[in-house]
Amino acid sequence: MKPIFKSALLSMLFFPLTLSAQNFPAGTKPNQHNINGAEWPRVGEDRRVHFRIHAPEAKKVEISFRGEMTREDDGYWTLISNPEVIGFHYYQVIIDGVASADPNGKPFFGMGRWVSGVEIPETEPGTDYYKPKDVPHGQVSENWYYSKINNKWRRCFVYKPAEYAQNPQKKYPVLYLQHGMAEDETGWSNQGMMNFIMDNLIAEGKAVPMLVVMDSGNIEVPFSMNSGQSRNEYGRDFTPILLTEIIPHIESNYRVLTDRENRAMAGLSWGGFQTFNTALPNLDKFSYIGGFSGAGNIDLNDLSSVYNGAFANISEFNKKVPVLFMGIGSEERPERARNLADGLKAAGVKSVVYYESPGTAHEWLTWRRCLNEFVPLIFKN
């Protein structure tokens, strides 16, 4: 017996596939996040993105952040972007004013919805740290648990190093790793390629084998000035969820070390803000802290009182926190982060590590690099 499809469905099925036979611009390759068989968008060696959409009935077709497409005679619309910053960029296709994910692309949860992503590859040698290599691969597993705080089933993703299964007695340190505003617990695996970054660092002996836990920071719905919610309230319930629900769930379901010396937290953008809000006032629970393009509101003139007095005794802080990592991209106005890092160093906070990612913006390539820089520094004491 053969599968049964309505002819309507069949025609939909063939739609994305029968229209992609054409000559391709020299030096371009399909975007690496296109679905199987999709030739467009294409990325050029000159870092321009070539978009091509079949929309004979549309009045206006745009690509978000890049502008209006040009209507061609054959019912296709085309746009060649300016040379783009290296890395991963979100985009949507906007048909007569309605923005959607590109039907030819793999969707990523960002911008508060499922959107598309285009990757401008790095060309320098040694930039394959987030690519799958012939090394032992860990697993990212989906875990469900009931949250009394949110009153619903929640899901977290857990990366286990390849060696975990081969060492049934061994216990591992844990990094709690957060996404940014309008993203969710899928971000680090999908956009962040974290599993390949961890596999490669561990295989090269640069990082200690560890678990990485990625959960929702309850900031999928973007912060709105209209919501009446203050910026400080936004995503605040993640702290008690992490401390009283996620950490106990992980520690009762995995072979992990449970002392503060073996617990780290890092996050990107708003997740970095949440990391500082969660880890600094709870230094009895965390010893390594990372903010990737996002950190805290630290008034350097009032250092003794911020974060429950975490910095009140700086020599004590230096003993407790071997690494306070602050990373940011050179293309996203790094001055404030750099000044904060310099100010903390000047105040005697020896554990500050400042990293500036060359040529990258407030986007995932910055955060992949931050993870790649941060992870080798932790759990080494």
Added chain:
Amino acid sequence: MKPIFKSALLSMLFFPLTLSAQNFPAGTKPNQHNINGAEWPRVGEDRRVHFRIHAPEAKKVEISFRGEMTREDDGYWTLISNPEVIGFHYYQVIIDGVASADPNGKPFFGMGRWVSGVEIPETEPGTDYYKPKDVPHGQVSENWYYSKINNKWRRCFVYKPAEYAQNPQKKYPVLYLQHGMAEDETGWSNQGMMNFIMDNLIAEGKAVPMLVVMDSGNIEVPFSMNSGQSRNEYGRDFTPILLTEIIPHIESNYRVLTDRENRAMAGLSWGGFQTFNTALPNLDKFSYIGGFSGAGNIDLNDLSSVYNGAFANISEFNKKVPVLFMGIGSEERPERARNLADGLKAAGVKSVVYYESPGTAHEWLTWRRCLNEFVPLIFKN
């Protein structure tokens, strides 16, 4: 430091969220696959789906398989579907002829691309077998391995029962479970809710704890009559990939039983066709076989020669294959499957189990039910 967003990005961020304040039709609830905060589409108690899309600039807006939407004065387009069959249905939003996933929905890989899904809930008691319950939950993990046959990195998903970690010496039987045409290895976890079905069956003692392996059948790109490929060639390379790459990968990375009595294979639609093509000629490797809305081309008049003579000696087949499961939905023309099952029974194939899912179509609710019926039957000998 606060996250930094271009104002363009900010406006995109707020776009899906600021337009959803209105009165809702009585007796409707948001589709369970809507993203966090999205109120539309909504599903009524009468099984009608209420769609509402903001597209003030569009000339024509359609919902696939349901027809044209009506333009309202406020820039929204609306459509109320006819009462729909219970279960999970794919759909796309079509703006001036361009079909995309619904920006308000979670995407599912089906129809050869990432599309949306609407769920018409079952209302009868005892239909919560695929819902998360307060029982021990297994994990679905993502596993990467290099395929020499496809010459690329491939991903498979592996369900481990909750007890797996608590029994470090125990080895488990394995079910290899396949998706259908134009779907991929994500289907059983996303559309199929297989992890909750397995968790519930195992917790109730109805099913033996087992691993379930879900990989790509290499049929993401829909079969095309134009490709020059015969239907029999389509997805054929999955058989050697399963036998020589996936099974060895699983058996060297998990605590599993490796004899034929502890290996089962099932698949839906074209995945059922692949299951029969793979398991029946290799009965030295598989002992339980399931086809969900998809099975083989079995000429009952030539039973002795089909599938390398699997049925040549029927009493031998009955000893080797305790369960040959054939399930199908009552709303998808079940006659051929029923006749095949009856014919095999009449020919003496005692292990045939025929299951007809009442009121369901060639869709995922049929396949969730098939899994729920099949799994309790296997690995019991």
